[in-house]
Structures are given as C-alpha cells and as structure tokens.
Amino acid sequence: MTHTCPPTREDALLRLKNFVPRAGGAYAKSRNFDLGPDDRGNVSVLSPYLRHRLISEDEVVRAVLSKHRISAADKFIQEICWRTYWKGWLEQRPAVWSQYLSELARDREAMAGNAHYQSAINGQTGITAFDHWVKELNQTGYLHNHARMWFASIWIFTIKLPWTLGADFFYRNLLDGDPASNTLSWRWVAGLHTRGKHYVARAENIRTYTEGRFDATGDLNETPDPLEGPEAPPAGRLKAPMSVPPGEPVVLLVNEDDLTPERWPIASEHVKGVVLLPADTSYPGLAEHVLSFRSGAIADAAARAQRVVGCPVLALAAPASEDAIALCRAHGVERLVTAQVPVGPSRDTYDAFVGQLAGSGIAAMEVRRDWDSAFWPYARAGFFKVKERIPETLERIGLM
Numbered sequence: 001m002t003h004t005c006p007p008t009r010e011d012a013l014l015r016l017k018n019f020v021p022r023a024g025g026a027y028a029k030s031r032n033f034d035l036g037p038d039d040r041g042n043v044s045v046l047s048p049y050l051r052h053r054l055i056s057e058d059e060v061v062r063a064v065l066s067k068h069r070i071s072a073a074d075k076f077i078q079e080i081c082w083r084t085y086w087k088g089w090l091e092q093r094p095a096v097w098s099q100y101l102s103e104l105a106r107d108r109e110a111m112a113g114n115a116h117y118q119s120a121i122n123g124q125t126g127i128t129a130f131d132h133w134v135k136e137l138n139q140t141g142y143l144h145n146h147a148r149m150w151f152a153s154i155w156i157f158t159i160k161l162p163w164t165l166g167a168d169f170f171y172r173n174l175l176d177g178d179p180a181s182n183t184l185s186w187r188w189v190a191g192l193h194t195r196g197k198h199y200v201a202r203a204e205n206i207r208t209y210t211e212g213r214f215d216a217t218g219d220l221n222e223t224p225d226p227l228e229g230p231e232a233p234p235a236g237r238l239k240a241p242m243s244v245p246p247g248e249p250v251v252l253l254v255n256e257d258d259l260t261p262e263r264w265p266i267a268s269e270h271v272k273g274v275v276l277l278p279a280d281t282s283y284p285g286l287a288e289h290v291l292s293f294r295s296g297a298i299a300d301a302a303a304r305a306q307r308v309v310g311c312p313v314l315a316l317a318a319p320a321s322e323d324a325i326a327l328c329r330a331h332g333v334e335r336l337v338t339a340q341v342p343v344g345p346s347r348d349t350y351d352a353f354v355g356q357l358a359g360s361g362i363a364a365m366e367v368r369r370d371w372d373s374a375f376w377p378y379a380r381a382g383f384f385k386v387k388e389r390i391p392e393t394l395e396r397i398g399l400m
C-alpha cells in the first residue's frame with residue numbers, strides 16, 4: 001500500500017482510458033465492494049484528479065458515453081453528479097463551511113489529549129476494520145466510498161467522537177479531500193444533511209462488501225439515533241455566470257481547484273500569460289502526501305500551460321499580487337480570468353490575492369465552467385433534483 005497517484009493530467013487521462021470499459025454494467029454491479037487497496041479495478045480512483053480538475057466531469061462523462069449507452073452507465077454518471085451536487089449545494093450555503101470550521105476549532109480544543117480520539121486517529125481502537133482503514137488512509141491517501149461510509153458511521157455512532165474531527169481527519173489525509181464532498185458526506189452520515197436520516201454501519205454489510213475481509217460482529221453500535229443539529233441555512237442565490245470577454249487580452253489565473261488552464265475557450269493569441277496561485281497551506285495539519293500531491297498537480301498545470309498555451313507562466317509561491325500585476329502591465333492586460341473559486345480554503349487564498357489588486361487598475365474575474373452552470377442551479381435541496389435532470393442536462397451541454 002503506497003501513494004500511487006502521480007499528480008498529473010497524463011495519469012488522469014490514462015486512468016480514465018483504462019476505466020471506461022468498466023464504467024457500465026460492471027461498475028453498477030460491483031462498485032459497492034471494497035476488495036482492498038490492491039484491488040481497485042471496480043472503481044475509477046479518479047477522485048484526486050477530479051478534485052483538482054486535472055480532469056473534469058464533462059471529459060469523464062464524454063469518454064464514458066462514447067463507449068456505453070446512458071442506460072448502462074447511469075450509475076457511474078450519477079456518482080460523478082454526486083460530486084457536482086455537493087459542490088453546488090455548498091456554493092449556495094457557504095455558511096455551512098464556516099460553521100464547520102468554527103465547530104471544528106471548538107471540538108479540537110475540547111478533545112485535545114482525549115484517549116478515544118487519539119486511539120481512533122492512530123488506528124488503535126481494537127475494531128479491526130476501522131484500524132485497518134486508518135492505516136490504509138495514511139498509506140494511500142484513498143479509501144473506497146463504502147469504507148468511508150462505514151468509517152464515518154463508526155466514528156460518530158460507535159466511538160462517539162465529534163463528526164467535525166472525523167471530517168478533519170479525512171480532509172487532512174485524503175488526496176481528494178474536498179470541502180464540499182467531505183464535509184457534506186460526514187453531515188449526511190451523521191443525519192444532519194437529510195435531517196433524521198443517518199447511515200448506520202452494520203457488521204453483516206461490512207462482511208459482505210469486503211468479501212469477508214472483516215468481521216465486526218459485536219463491535220458496532222447498530223441502533224444509534226441520528227445526531228441533532230441546527231437546520232442548514234436556506235440556499236442563497238448563485239452569482240450570475242460570467243463569460244470570457246471575447247477578443248480581450250487576458251492573463252489566466254489558475255487556482256488549485258481547477259488545474260486545466262488549457263481547457264478555456266479563449267483563443268491562445270488572447271492569452272498573454274498564466275499565473276498560478278499556490279496550494280493552500282492555511283488548513284492546519286495537511287498530511288505530507290496531500291501537500292505533495294497538490295503542489296505536484298500545480299507544477300503539472302504550469303508545465304502544461306507553458307506547453308499548450310505557450311505564453312509566460314508565473315507560479316506564485318505566495319498569494320502576493322505584485323508579480324502578477326507586473327505581468328499584466330507588461331502585456332497591456334487589465335483582466336485576470338479564473339475558474340470560479342469554490343467555497344473552501346482556495347476561496348480564502350483567492351480573496352487575499354484579489355484584495356491586493358485594489359488600485360492597480362487590474363481586475364480579476366471568475367468564470368464558471370459550463371458543467372457547473374448547468375447543474376448547480378438544481379443542487380438546492382436533495383440529490384434527487386439533480387439526478388432527475390441528468391439526461392436533459394447532458395443533452396443541453398452537448399454531451400449526448
């Protein structure tokens with residue numbers, strides 16, 4: 001078990017190519033089985049790449065639909081759309097992220113030195129499956145979806161630790177650690193997303209879907225009540241999507257949540273430079289393998305920008321704007337264009353950067369990808385509203 005995800009778009013494309021033949025009925029039948037870290041053939045392991053958009057949802061779905069009918073690949077496409085749903089839901093309720101951060105700070109303080117917490121994060125609870133997943137997460141930066149569900153449920157309902165500390169443990173160690181998918185999935189397991197509906201890990205289910213690798217009989221609380229918490233705030237309005245100004249010279253500003261600058265519909269003669277914001281280091285305690293995946297992914301985006309866009313590329317070591325302003329001025333550019341920066345630490349990095357542009361005569365503009373513009377408006381309540389619109393939305397954005 002080692003970290004086996006090179007942080008490159010090339011690797012993402014290769015993984016996609018190898019996975020596509022299995023994205024139809026085979027995925028639907030086998031995806032719930034966690035066969036262990038050496039046997040991940042039933043799932044795509046694309047999440048670290050999708051997380052940073054080294055590859056994007058539309059590319060994955062296009063490739064899958066080139067080999068399968070939508071009726072065969074519907075399960076896989078729905079899973080891709082779960083990611084989109086969580087992103088869109090959080091975008092319309094940013095307060096849920098800030099509430100998570102403040103609850104986390106409070107819980108961290110209250111639980112510092114707590115023996116149960118320490119034994120959980122060190123994989124020494126005595127629950128064999130759980131302790132195995134802690135090691136697997138540390139060693140690979142990945143867990144199967146079903147293992148994530150079991151893990152979160154055991155953390156919350158059997159070990160009875162605060163859900164925020166579990167979400168934090170995942171976020172710091174997963175290569176795909178994502179403010180939306182992670183925080184909201186933990187809330188969902190706890191029964192805080194769909195209030196009163198929680199996910200209960202059962203020994204029999206773990207035994208079946210790990211093909212007998214783990215027997216947790218007698219170890220789990222299988223009759224817990226859901227957690228109680230305040231109602232999520234109502235969904236706010238999405239900012240109106242902006243589009244890239246046609247014909248205007250721009251500098252692309254790349255943030256770590258969208259690392260494919262070459263996929264913007266801007267003619268290369270109008271792109272005068274590319275500026276890459278640094279990976280977030282403000283979230284405390286990110287694992288070494290996570291930091292190195294993220295900085296590697298940014299370096300890969302810089303190399304591609306150089307090769308594909310063919311213009312000056314500036315990778316910033318800190319979100320300081322002087323060099324970016326100088327680059328814009330040198331090329332007569334008044335606008336930095338970036339992919340919409342989602343709620344989470346990247347948003348803070350971006351806002352700090354934009355704050356420093358004040359008075360420079362240079363403005364930054366966020367542009368939403370078509371995929372997000374098409375799906376996010378449906379991500380206001382439950383997932384069903386997104387799911388029922390998948391075929392017509394894919395058609396509308398030209399994927400079917």
Ligand SMILES: Cc1cc2nc3c(=O)[nH]c(=O)nc-3n(C[C@H](O)[C@H](O)[C@H](O)COP(=O)(O)OP(=O)(O)OC[C@H]3O[C@@H](n4cnc5c(N)ncnc54)[C@H](O)[C@@H]3O)c2cc1C
Pocket residue numbers: 031043044045046047048050051079080081082083084086143144145146148149152170171174176177178179181182183185186189
């Ligand atoms: C408690 C918990 C925490 C999670 N934290 C994260 C996280 O931080 N980042 C993250 O990307 N996913 C998270 N997930 C969702 C899911 O577990 C992973 O996306 C998935 O396991 C990634 O493996 P894969 O790429 O092999 O998935 P596949 O089964 O091959 O699915 C393809 C893609 O669809 C998306 N996807 C699949 N299932 C889900 C799902 N349930 N929710 C959202 N997107 C999904 C992912 O982008 C994934 O790469 C979490 C789930 C749970 C229950």
